[in-house]
Amino acid sequence: MTDIRRHMEDLRKKLKEYDYHYHVLDQPLIEDVLYDRLLHELTQLEEQYPEYRLEDSPTQRVGGEVIEGFGKVVHQTPMMSLSNAFSEGDLLDFETRVKQVVGDNVSYVCEFKIDGLATSLEYEQGVFIRGATRGDGVTGEDITLNLRTIEVLPQRLTEPKNIVVRGESYLPRAEFIRLNKERALTSEPLFANPRNAAAGSLRQLDTTVTAARRLAFFAYTLVTTAGNASTQLEALEQMKMWGLPINPHYQRCTSMAEVFEYIQHAQEIRETLPYDIDGVVIKVDSFDMQQRLGFTAKSPRFAIAYKFTAQQAES
Numbered sequence: 435m436t437d438i439r440r441h442m443e444d445l446r447k448k449l450k451e452y453d454y455h456y457h458v459l460d461q462p463l464i465e466d467v468l469y470d471r472l473l474h475e476l477t478q479l480e481e482q483y484p485e486y487r488l489e490d491s492p493t494q495r496v497g498g499e500v501i502e503g504f505g506k507v508v509h510q511t512p513m514m515s516l517s518n519a520f521s522e523g524d525l526l527d528f529e530t531r532v533k534q535v536v537g538d539n540v541s542y543v544c545e546f547k548i549d550g551l552a553t554s555l556e557y558e559q560g561v562f563i564r565g566a567t568r569g570d571g572v573t574g575e576d577i578t579l580n581l582r583t584i585e586v587l588p589q590r591l592t593e594p595k596n597i598v599v600r601g602e603s604y605l606p607r608a609e610f611i612r613l614n615k616e617r618a619l620t621s622e623p624l625f626a627n628p629r630n631a632a633a634g635s636l637r638q639l640d641t642t643v644t645a646a647r648r649l650a651f652f653a654y655t656l657v658t659t660a661g662n663a664s665t666q667l668e669a670l671e672q673m674k675m676w677g678l679p680i681n682p683h684y685q686r687c688t689s690m691a692e693v694f695e696y697i698q699h700a701q702e703i704r705e706t707l708p709y710d711i712d713g714v715v716i717k718v719d720s721f722d723m724q725q726r727l728g729f730t731a732k733s734p735r736f737a738i739a740y741k742f743t744a745q746q747a748e749s
């Protein structure tokens with residue numbers, strides 16, 4: 435075997451061992467940046483020597499795709515990302531674009547942007563049947579078993595509805611601190627922030643590891659209009675009635691001035707919240723207007739995320 439081929443074999447073996455330790459044992463052996471460097475080296479070698487590329491190589495997983503061990507879930511409706519606003523001017527530009535399509539009489543709903551892992555849930559006749567990560571937006575990882583360990587997530591709704599719901603799985607700050615203290619005692623690498631800890635916990639192949647972490651969830655989008663909600667505000671109320679956890683800080687705003695006040699308030703109380711938020715999501719309230727506004731290739735035209743500056747380092 436040539437030296438190159440042997441080196442590639444060695445890289446594949448190492449990366450598979452790192453994958454196993456990360457996803458099954460929840461004990462990463464190396465920093466993500468080192469893993470990515472090795473994966474990049476193997477990818478380049480496989481491009482240079484395709485005759486030595488193997489089907490089950492770790493490089494055959496594009497970023498955001500399903501990792502080995504999790505089933506794939508194709509989202510009925512793609513999980514889009516939000517376009518970002520960083521100033522009041524950006525929000526006024528957003529409002530101008532919205533009003534050009536739907537006219538001046540538009541109201542918004544403002545909600546906290548939870549800093550966690552975007553998650554999709556499917557309920558059939560009111561029973562939770564499947565949950566998935568966003569993945570690449572079209573295909574996500576089936577993390578149903580892990581999501582079942584989240585106590586606030588109802589296994590059954592109060593009504594036998596067929597719905598698809600989007601929300602954020604997250605790790606409360608107090609749990610993040612407890613978890614890192616525990617990991618420090620056993621000399622395991624610490625999680626950098628609650629978002630990484632939530633993602634690492636949900637992408638575990640061993641559900642007992644996930645169950646040991648007190649993950650939580652907030653629902654924020656009712657994808658299927660199984661009820662009779664015609665606005666985002668009604669959808670939030672409807673999901674709450676069905677037993678889904680809804681973040682209580684949502685507010686209907688009838689002007690951008692009110693949105694600015696909401697953002698100001700969110701920034702003032704941000705540090706006191708038991709979970710991380712990284713901004714505010716502003717949505718056009720009317721579903722009819724949302725439909726008329728539609729989507730760009732990657733984001734809805736009827737919603738935008740106002741991003742806060744980064745929080746000081748997690749304790």
Ligand SMILES: NC(=O)c1cnc(N)c2cc(Br)sc12
Binds near residue numbers: 515545602
């Ligand atoms: N309330 C919301 O709509 C919301 C909250 N938190 C988030 N991380 C996200 C992400 C998208 Br995409 S929407 C949304």
